[in-house]
Amino acid sequence: xxxxxxxxxxxxxxxxxxxxxxxxxxxxxxxxxxxxxxxxxxxxxxxxxxxxxxxxxxxxxxxxxxxxxxxxxxxxxxxxxxxxxxxxxxxxxxxxxxxxxxxxxxxxxxxxxxxxxxxxxxxxxxxxxxxxxxxxxxxxxxxxxxxxxxxxxxxxxxxxxxxxxxxxxxxxxxxxxxxxxxxxxxxxxxxxxxxxxxxxxxxxxxxxxxxxxxxxxxxxxxxxxxxxxxxxxxxxxxxxxxxxxxxxxxxxxxxxxxxxxxxxxxxxxxxxxxxxxxxxxxxxxxxxxxxxx
Amino acid sequence: xxxxxxxxxxxxxxxxxxxxxxxxxxxxxxxxxxxxxxxxxxxxxxxxxxxxxxxxxxxxxxxxxxxxxxxxxxxxxxxxxxxxxxxxxxxxxxxxxxxxxxxxxxxxxxxxxxxxxxxxxxxxxxxxxxxxxxxxxxxxxxxxxxxxxxxxxxxxxxxxxxxxxxxxxxxxxxxxxxxxxxxxxxxxxxxxxxxxxxxxxxxxxxxxxxxxxxxxxxxxxxxxxxxxxxxxxxxxxxxxxxxxxxxxxxxxxxxxxxxxxxxxxxxxxxxxxxxx
Numbered sequence: 001x002x003x004x005x006x007x008x009x010x011x012x013x014x015x016x017x018x019x020x021x022x023x024x025x026x027x028x029x030x031x032x033x034x035x036x037x038x039x040x041x042x043x044x045x046x047x048x049x050x051x052x053x054x055x056x057x058x059x060x061x062x063x064x065x066x067x068x069x070x071x072x073x074x075x076x077x078x079x080x081x082x083x084x085x086x087x088x089x090x091x092x093x094x095x096x097x098x099x100x101x102x103x104x105x106x107x108x109x110x111x112x113x114x115x116x117x118x119x120x121x122x123x124x125x126x127x128x129x130x131x132x133x134x135x136x137x138x139x140x141x142x143x144x145x146x147x148x149x150x151x152x153x154x155x156x157x158x159x160x161x162x163x164x165x166x167x168x169x170x171x172x173x174x175x176x177x178x179x180x181x182x183x184x185x186x187x188x189x190x191x192x193x194x195x196x197x198x199x200x201x202x203x204x205x206x207x208x209x210x211x212x213x214x215x216x217x218x219x220x221x222x223x224x225x226x227x228x229x230x231x232x233x234x235x236x237x238x239x240x241x242x243x244x245x246x247x248x249x250x251x252x253x254x255x256x257x258x259x260x261x262x263x264x265x266x267x268x269x270x271x272x273x274x275x276x277x278x279x280x281x282x283x284x285x286x287x288x289x290x291x292x293x
Numbered sequence: 294x295x296x297x298x299x300x301x302x303x304x305x306x307x308x309x310x311x312x313x314x315x316x317x318x319x320x321x322x323x324x325x326x327x328x329x330x331x332x333x334x335x336x337x338x339x340x341x342x343x344x345x346x347x348x349x350x351x352x353x354x355x356x357x358x359x360x361x362x363x364x365x366x367x368x369x370x371x372x373x374x375x376x377x378x379x380x381x382x383x384x385x386x387x388x389x390x391x392x393x394x395x396x397x398x399x400x401x402x403x404x405x406x407x408x409x410x411x412x413x414x415x416x417x418x419x420x421x422x423x424x425x426x427x428x429x430x431x432x433x434x435x436x437x438x439x440x441x442x443x444x445x446x447x448x449x450x451x452x453x454x455x456x457x458x459x460x461x462x463x464x465x466x467x468x469x470x471x472x473x474x475x476x477x478x479x480x481x482x483x484x485x486x487x488x489x490x491x492x493x494x495x496x497x498x499x500x501x502x503x504x505x506x507x508x509x510x511x512x513x514x515x516x517x518x519x520x521x522x523x524x525x526x527x528x529x530x531x532x533x534x535x536x537x538x539x540x541x542x543x544x545x546x547x548x549x550x551x552x553x554x555x556x557x558x559x560x561x562x563x564x565x566x567x568x569x
Contacts, residue, residue: 017380114498
């Protein structure tokens, strides 16, 4: 056997397990989920099911609770992401300006994003509770009482937004800081020699040069911002009522609490399509040009 | 080098430290809560200064089920690391050394695609599939499900670490008559060892933290710690002593690992996307 053939064969052997995993664990399950969405399968009577055509999708179109959950989902994509980007950028710029005392503490800064999301939810719930919560204690020092975060729809939504911002700002900060550190120093020196003021350097040199990094980080945050299930589950459970549930959460409840697997599958397919529509243009515009190496 | 600062250093330090404090207060709060008796946790005169007790931890561990779930979490996380690396690492090597552009961009699209798919989408097929095969509520089903979600991350991250290994090393080995497996095992892996370690730890963290699939695919036997903690929360009037001490124990290894891999975290998380 020639060396070229042997090389080719070993390369194939190295990629084969990945191909098998892709086929059996990603593609096949997705096809299966799509198939389930065209049936009337229920969790409490798995043995008896019929094809149902587009029934589940027709239901979806007129399901008010679904569209409400889509609205909430969009809030979780837009609001926390915007806050994370702004605060993360400010922190990255501050850290980059060389605060040595803080540099040592960097690992502490990034903790929120690596903690188990369930723990993130639990610790914010504990912090926001009226009786043993920390927020109420700190506010009581000023003679105030903490608002009942978890009782009203707006409060519960606010609690989730605060939590998600806290959880993911470190990610933005860390990546933008890495981006800042990789910018060439001489451009800044030149700008200063030309007499540019600090804010001018920031506006006309730093931010434009950092923009590609900012956009990639933004894409990552948008992609990940649908994965808020554990935080919703622990802090509000989707409530009060269904005031804080997003598409994922509603799909989970539909399938595993109301046993309506077929409708749940239809919802999940819709979520997937929605994410593809949001992410595909971003991916094409932002990430691919950077990867042509 | 000329460094000009837009604001006085003292102000910037104060702002930064302020943010840090803000970020850490809720964390500190749950640690304090875990060391208090129920009475102390409601007592406003014993917020920061109190006689700490390990009662909550003792209660948590005395039960035995917590240790059972701890074992599940450890086995599942380690299993996920082994499977994800065994599948992802050789593939990442082939991709990083391939000159076939379409192949590389397909691999990239795949690793990003699995990230875009909300994991919720997999719960129904995995749940039904596991039931069909009779493997619901076992370590195996979680390891396989987690490996599927983590292989793309492993590829994504190792790809960039392997790219950093100079090709001259491959070529030298190649002239000495080494095949792909030998180059991969004897040249690439040892040189990329720090990146490999960081990727392994990152995968461990992902598997250790995962909640949704564990919630759906396990019930009693294979339940992992995140699901167990939510269990303490679920009943009316949550037992905050157990919730807080459980939360502290679950995050302890994550904190330790994060300190270990902080230098490689950025590259591990977004791979080549930022390096170009």
